[in-house]
Amino acid sequence: MNFFGKFKTTSINKKDKTVLFVCVENAGRSQMAEGFFKKYAPKGFKTLSAGTKPVSQINPLVIESMREVGIDISKQKSKELTDEMIRESDNVVNMGCMDKSFCPTLWLPKVIEWNLEDPKGKSIEEVREIRNDIEKRIKELVAEITTTTQR
8 A cells, every 4th residue: 555645744833743543433443543553653743533423432342452452542532523633634544434424535635545344333353353454554654654754
């Protein structure tokens, strides 16, 4: 997967560059992505996640599957996507849409699309597969960021 050309490499009047992971509920995929990005991100990058229709709690199986790989996301909260988050983010990654009427890509420009399956209602084994796919994509994204920012 090549992100080159989609990833902004400059940020005016900001110390750290921000990567925003979005989905509908901000209870599964985007939370895992935020957790993995915090682990693997190069210096000078930070992350947050949000949803267009956030829920009251993160999926317990998502929390469990992340604990299995040594990442505790139990204190993260589901957050509503705001205009400020979008403005302050250097890049936006859409995790996928389970509800097309609330899909973040309907109104966000220049989004990196991952189209990942939603872990909602899945077994722990299926959640692990989604988690592993997200970790792989985060590592690819970090490698691209690192390469792009070193130029």
